[in-house]
Amino acid sequence: MSMTDPIGDMLTRIRNGLQARKTVVSTPASKTRQRILDVLQREGFIRGYTRVEGEANKAELTIELKYHEGEPVIRTINRVSKPGRRVYSSVRDLPRVHNGLGISIVSTPKGVLSDAEARENNVGGEILCTVF
Secondary structure, eight states: OOOSOHHHHHHHHHHHHHHTTOSEEEEEOOHHHHHHHHHHHHTTSEEEEEEEEOGGGOEEEEEEEOEETTEESOSOEEEOSBTTBOOEEOGGGOOOGGGGTSEEEEEETTEEEEHHHHHHHTOOEEEEEEEO
16 A cells, blocks of 8 residues: 655654653655754754664654653654645745754754754755654
């Protein structure tokens, strides 16, 4: 069965895992998903992730979720640019999430970056998701 939005699927798995108070969730592996998880790890929203090679070249990413005093660090995680409606932004128009407390994850020509890193590198791109 084909999946139309693999990034949205990963974000939903993270959201569901946090709601169920899981410590670890897994999702099929891809380079784009790994780059998004790199940004989440750099910004302190997840503990980390590992790539686990499975049978028949089916790799999975095991994501370690992060909690602070029993509450999830990620309060909301939303997909912005969907397959039916792509959302692009120049560096001047990058959105600020909760007045800078959250982040936007942006796919740029210089790689997948947080909104602060994109402003620093003076590049815009496709806004993949917002995290708070």
